[in-house]
Amino acid sequence: MKPRSRPTLARRLASGLATLVVLAGVAVANRPMVAVAGEALHTYQINRESYKKRYGHWARLPVPHDFRVNAIHAALLHTGKVLIIAGSGNNRDAFEEKSFRTVLFDPGTEEFTEVPTPTDVFCAGHTFLPNGNLLVAGGTKSYEVLEADVEHAAGVMKIKNESPDHGDRVFDKGTRLRSPAGLIYLTRTRVTVPAARKVTHGAHIMVHAGAAEVWVDAEQKGDGAVVQDPAQYTIDGLTGDDAKNLYGVADKITREKQEYGGDRTSYEFDPVAERYVRTGNMRDHRWYPTLIGLTNGEVLAVSGLDQFGRILPGRNERYLPGERRWVRAPELKRYFPTYPSLHMMADGQVFYSGSNAGYGSDTEGRTPGVWDVERNRFRAVPGLRDPRMTETSSSVLLAPAQDQKVMILGGGEIGESPVSTARTDIVDLDERQPRYRPGPDLPKPARYLSTVLLPDDTVFTTGGSSGYRGGAYRGEPRSDLFNSQIYRPAENAFATAADSTVGRNYHSEAILLPDGRVITLGGDPLYDETGKNAGTFEQRIEVFSPPYLFRGTRPTMAGGPTEISRDETASFATPDAARITSARLIRPSSVTHVTDTDQRSVAVDVVPAAGGVEITVPKRAGLVPSGWYMLFLIDDRGVPSVARWVRVR
Incomplete structure (x- = not known):
C-alpha cells in the first residue's frame, strides 16, 4: 500500500475553517446544530499542534469491559505496569459476595490482565519497599451501616475472663449475653478471650483479667434494647465459677451509625510474579491507614479505623521487611486523622503536611509539623491559612527534593461540608523555624486534587471537585472540576493546561508514566449530574500528554546499569x-x-x-x-x- 501523504498545515487549517463555516451556516437554519458546531470548533482547537505545545493533550484510553474496575488505589510498578486495586470497590454487594478485584495495565501494549485478590484491600494503606514490592496492609473487615438502616441496637462488648487457671476461652458467633434488665445480645463473630494473668507485686499476687472485644447485636428490633449507660452482662449457659469469672461489659449499645471496620491482613505485591504474597498480620486492624518507608528500610503504619470503626488512638506499628512481620511501636505513639499525608525529609524526619482524609477528631492531630521518628518529638509548623480546610486536600514534596519544600493544595471543611478552598501554601523545611507561606491560589476551590511531579520540576494538578464528593457547591448540582494546571516553582505560578473530559473526585488517582505522560483513573461521586440521584463510579481512564511532549525530538537513552x-x-x-x-x-x-x-x-x-x-x-x-x-x-x-x-x- 502506498503511504498516504499528509496535508500541509495550511491545507489542514483551511479544511478545518471550511468545515466550521458550513456547520455555522447549517446552525442558522437549525439551531440544535449550534452545539455540534461548538463541539467541532473545540475538537479542532485542542488538536492543533500549537495548542498541544502550549497546553498539552488529553486522550481516552479504551478499557475492555471485563477490566473496568473501581480504581480505589493505583501504583506504578518497576516493570512499567500500573497496578489498579479496587478490592470491593466501595460496593457492598461485591463485599458480601467476596468479589475483590485487582487489574494490571501495561501502558506499552495497552493490555489489561486480572490479578487474583485474596481479601478486601479496599481502603488499605500501601508503600513501596526497597526491593520494589508494594506493601499493601489493612483494608475492609466490615462495611458501614447508616443510622437509618440499623434495626437492632448494637455495640462493642468486652468479654472479660478473671480466671488464670483454665486457659483461653472461645465463644462462637451467636453467643448470648444478658443485660441486668433481661435483654439478650448476640455476638456477631467468634471471639477468643485470653486467660487472666497472675502478676507478683512483692508479697502480693495480683490477677489481671483477660479481655477481648466483639460486636454484639440486640436480639429484638427497635429502641427497646438501646442501653446508654455502662453495664455488666452475663453469658448464657455458664454455671459455677465460669458464670462468675466470665462476663461482658459495654459502655453503651445504640442504633447509631456503624462505621467501616478495618482489617489486619497484609501483603507484598510482587511486580515480577504479579501476585499478592501473604505476610504476617498487622498488630491492629486498620482502615484508611498511611504507610511510609523509613530510612532503615522498615515501614511505619499510622492511623486508621479499627475493626469496630473507632479511630486508633495513636497506636502505630512497624513492618520488618526481612521478616515479613509487623511489630508494635509504642515508642512512636502519635495521633493522626485517617490517611495523613506524610513526607520523608532529607534528614530522616517525617513531615506531616496537615492533609488527611477526615475520620477522627476535629481538633486533635490536625496541626502540621515535623515528626522526629527517632525521639518521637513533634514540632508544629505554623502559618497554614484555612487550617480547618485540610480534609481531602493534597500535598506534594516539590521538585527537586533537595529544596525540601512541601506544597499543600486545596481541601475542604471538616466533615461532609460543601465548603472548600483554593488556597495553596508552601513550607521550606530547611528553614530553622519552618512555617507555611502563601502560594498562588488555584483557579477554583478544590478537594481531591491530584498532583503529579513531572520530570521538568513542575507539578501537574488535575481533577477534584469544589463540593463534597462532587456534590453541590454554590448552587451547582455537581461540582467536578475539569480544569487542569501546571505549577511552575521557578515562577511560583500556575499555567493553564488542557481541560480533561472526565470528572474525578473522591477515590481518584493520577500517576506519572515512564514515557512522561500522566494516567488518571477513578472518581466516586455522591450524586449523578443532576444532583438528585445516586452517582456511579467513574471507570473511564484518560491519559494526559504534557506540553513538553510536543516540543520536538526527545533525547534518548540506551545502555547503563539497572x-x-x-x-x-x-x-x-x-x-x-x-x-x-x-x-x-x-x-x-x-x-x-x-x-x-x-x-x-x-x-x-x-x-x-x-x-x-x-x-x-x-x-x-x-x-x-x-x-x-x-x-x-x-x-x-x-x-x-x-x-x-x-x-x-
Whole structure:
C-alpha cells in the first residue's frame, strides 16, 4: 500500500475553517446544530499542534469491559505496569459476595490482565519497599451501616475472663449475653478471650483479667434494647465459677451509625510474579491507614479505623521487611486523622503536611509539623491559612527534593461540608523555624486534587471537585472540576493546561508514566449530574500528554546499569549528551485518596562523558530512599527522555 501523504498545515487549517463555516451556516437554519458546531470548533482547537505545545493533550484510553474496575488505589510498578486495586470497590454487594478485584495495565501494549485478590484491600494503606514490592496492609473487615438502616441496637462488648487457671476461652458467633434488665445480645463473630494473668507485686499476687472485644447485636428490633449507660452482662449457659469469672461489659449499645471496620491482613505485591504474597498480620486492624518507608528500610503504619470503626488512638506499628512481620511501636505513639499525608525529609524526619482524609477528631492531630521518628518529638509548623480546610486536600514534596519544600493544595471543611478552598501554601523545611507561606491560589476551590511531579520540576494538578464528593457547591448540582494546571516553582505560578473530559473526585488517582505522560483513573461521586440521584463510579481512564511532549525530538537513552548505590556515579549511553542539561530520579507513585508518601523527584548531578553522560546519586537516604526510580534525562528545551528504571541501594 502506498503511504498516504499528509496535508500541509495550511491545507489542514483551511479544511478545518471550511468545515466550521458550513456547520455555522447549517446552525442558522437549525439551531440544535449550534452545539455540534461548538463541539467541532473545540475538537479542532485542542488538536492543533500549537495548542498541544502550549497546553498539552488529553486522550481516552479504551478499557475492555471485563477490566473496568473501581480504581480505589493505583501504583506504578518497576516493570512499567500500573497496578489498579479496587478490592470491593466501595460496593457492598461485591463485599458480601467476596468479589475483590485487582487489574494490571501495561501502558506499552495497552493490555489489561486480572490479578487474583485474596481479601478486601479496599481502603488499605500501601508503600513501596526497597526491593520494589508494594506493601499493601489493612483494608475492609466490615462495611458501614447508616443510622437509618440499623434495626437492632448494637455495640462493642468486652468479654472479660478473671480466671488464670483454665486457659483461653472461645465463644462462637451467636453467643448470648444478658443485660441486668433481661435483654439478650448476640455476638456477631467468634471471639477468643485470653486467660487472666497472675502478676507478683512483692508479697502480693495480683490477677489481671483477660479481655477481648466483639460486636454484639440486640436480639429484638427497635429502641427497646438501646442501653446508654455502662453495664455488666452475663453469658448464657455458664454455671459455677465460669458464670462468675466470665462476663461482658459495654459502655453503651445504640442504633447509631456503624462505621467501616478495618482489617489486619497484609501483603507484598510482587511486580515480577504479579501476585499478592501473604505476610504476617498487622498488630491492629486498620482502615484508611498511611504507610511510609523509613530510612532503615522498615515501614511505619499510622492511623486508621479499627475493626469496630473507632479511630486508633495513636497506636502505630512497624513492618520488618526481612521478616515479613509487623511489630508494635509504642515508642512512636502519635495521633493522626485517617490517611495523613506524610513526607520523608532529607534528614530522616517525617513531615506531616496537615492533609488527611477526615475520620477522627476535629481538633486533635490536625496541626502540621515535623515528626522526629527517632525521639518521637513533634514540632508544629505554623502559618497554614484555612487550617480547618485540610480534609481531602493534597500535598506534594516539590521538585527537586533537595529544596525540601512541601506544597499543600486545596481541601475542604471538616466533615461532609460543601465548603472548600483554593488556597495553596508552601513550607521550606530547611528553614530553622519552618512555617507555611502563601502560594498562588488555584483557579477554583478544590478537594481531591491530584498532583503529579513531572520530570521538568513542575507539578501537574488535575481533577477534584469544589463540593463534597462532587456534590453541590454554590448552587451547582455537581461540582467536578475539569480544569487542569501546571505549577511552575521557578515562577511560583500556575499555567493553564488542557481541560480533561472526565470528572474525578473522591477515590481518584493520577500517576506519572515512564514515557512522561500522566494516567488518571477513578472518581466516586455522591450524586449523578443532576444532583438528585445516586452517582456511579467513574471507570473511564484518560491519559494526559504534557506540553513538553510536543516540543520536538526527545533525547534518548540506551545502555547503563539497572542498579546504583547512593553517592555513586554511573554512565548512561545517549547520543544527545550535548543537549542534556539535567537528570531526575523520580520515585514511582503509590496513591490513594490523594495520599502518596512515595512520590518524589531527586536532582542528580549529570556531566557529559564518552558516548553519553555520567550521573551521581546523592548520599542521604532521607533524600533518596532505597528502591526503584525512573531516571529521566532532560534537554535544554525541558523535554524529557523516556525513563530508564534504576534501583537505588
